[in-house]
Amino acid sequence: MNKNKESLHLSSPAINTHMNKRSQIWAAFRSAFPYTIPIFAGFLFLGIAYGIFMHSLGFSAIYPIIMSFMIFAGSMEFVAANFLLGAFNPMNALFLTLMVNARHLFYGISMLDKYRGTGKKKLYLIFGMCDESFSINYTANVPANVDKGWFMFFVTLLNHLYWVAGAAIGGIFGSYVKFNTEGLDFVMTALFIVIFIEQWMKEKKHYSALTGLGLSVASLILFGGNQFIIPAMLAILGVLTVLRKPLEKAEVSV
Amino acid sequence: MTMTMTQQMITIAMVVLGTMLTRFLPFMIFPSGKPTPKYVQYLGKVLPSAVIGLLVIYCLKDVSLLSGSHGIPELVGAAAVVLLHLWKKNMLLSIAGGTVVYMVLVQLVF
Structure with a gap:
């Protein structure tokens, strides 16, 4: 530069x-x-x-x-x-x-x-x-x-x-x-989407990314926009804990 | 405004305290001098992908599929970001392109 x-x-x-x-x-x-x-x-x-x-x-x-x-x-x-x-x-x-x-x-x-x-x-x-x-x-x-x-x-x-x-x-x-400026706030959403893709391309297995995305959507549907974060976090924590053994065998590449 | 200045300061201090607790707590529980438990190390490796997924959804949490524009501008904007990024792999281009698409949609189309 x-x-x-x-x-x-x-x-x-x-x-x-x-x-x-x-x-x-x-x-x-x-x-x-x-x-x-x-x-x-x-x-x-x-x-x-x-x-x-x-x-x-x-x-x-x-x-x-x-x-x-x-x-x-x-x-x-x-x-x-x-x-x-x-x-x-x-x-x-x-x-x-x-x-x-x-x-x-x-x-x-x-x-x-x-x-x-x-x-x-x-x-x-x-x-x-x-x-x-x-x-x-x-x-x-x-x-x-x-x-x-x-x-x-x-x-x-x-x-x-x-x-x-x-x-x-x-x-x-x-x-x-x-x-x-209507819609300019989408810049933050776009940023996280790009970071998500970058992270996705870096890893070999996508269990964690899919777990985060899927459980967040499910929690959003169940609990609504104002209350979905905590249930989503608990669910993510639970599922990733259960997946620990198989995931560690497949070695997480970060 | 019903609060006194002191009450306002206490309220702001509580928000600062709450925020800082959530940021500092992991570092206080697992200081860098001591070995971090294996389980926490594992979480440190797998959580980021999941939590970035959570952040994407968090940004879209107020989108209503059943009313208004049915989430179409968000879907098209997000698709633009993904396609641009897979094509050019240029972070700024993907973000700017997707945002412009979204702004045009919400300002001129919907």
Whole structure:
């Protein structure tokens, strides 16, 4: 992408090691950024929608900015806005959040290994582990010469920035947006479909992918859009546990 | 707004706490210093494919097959993403192409 990388390398060993570290970080940034471009579009749009939503509920721009920065879990922030409008019930807020965000538990279990050895960045990687950061960091083919820790750090950081920027723009300028954005939110669906295909092509057996897809559809039909996640997760966990023996024999290729 | 500022801050703090619990819990239960149980290692390998499938469905959870546009724009948009991706294997092209198809459908056709 960028051809002036060579020009960064200068003489003197001291400068060289310093430059090496910097160019290493810069290389990680450059390979991470293209992966986040779809999220740039999606988060800016959704963030603006969220900011406008908060604006329409009568909250000043500082609310979407602080909430997008601190919570950084898209769907939950829309729900949190409703908490703020209702009666004060902190326990209810806590438990509903745990339910809506329970899927993060699966992300964490999947990232135990990948986040290992990332040093101080690990805390931030876990803090910012939203759906999009998780799925990119899990599936991306990081080039061998790029530092994986910094790569994942920049994916997470850029996504976080897009989301806060979107929420800020929406909260501040919400009432002026006129361009017809209907349907732009499909960018997130498209992203997950692409990641699903990429993951599909990487593995030899598709038990797990099909289990996830099939049981989620079944759970959605049975329990409806607002309550299907927890039953789907339990069913996935159950089926994958039962399939452990046969699957481990067929060795999972990831 | 019925809540005081303090109550609002507590409510937001609860949402932050809940979210962070779901993100940090696996790392606290299975710290990197200790060997992770075999069963959890197995889950770490097989869960991602399943949970990405769950995410795709999660994005489509509000689609109604029985009313409105019957999920046709979503189906066509998703098919466009899949076909583009199998054809060119270019992530940005597949996502942008599918999204444009979907936006045209919901804005101009349905």
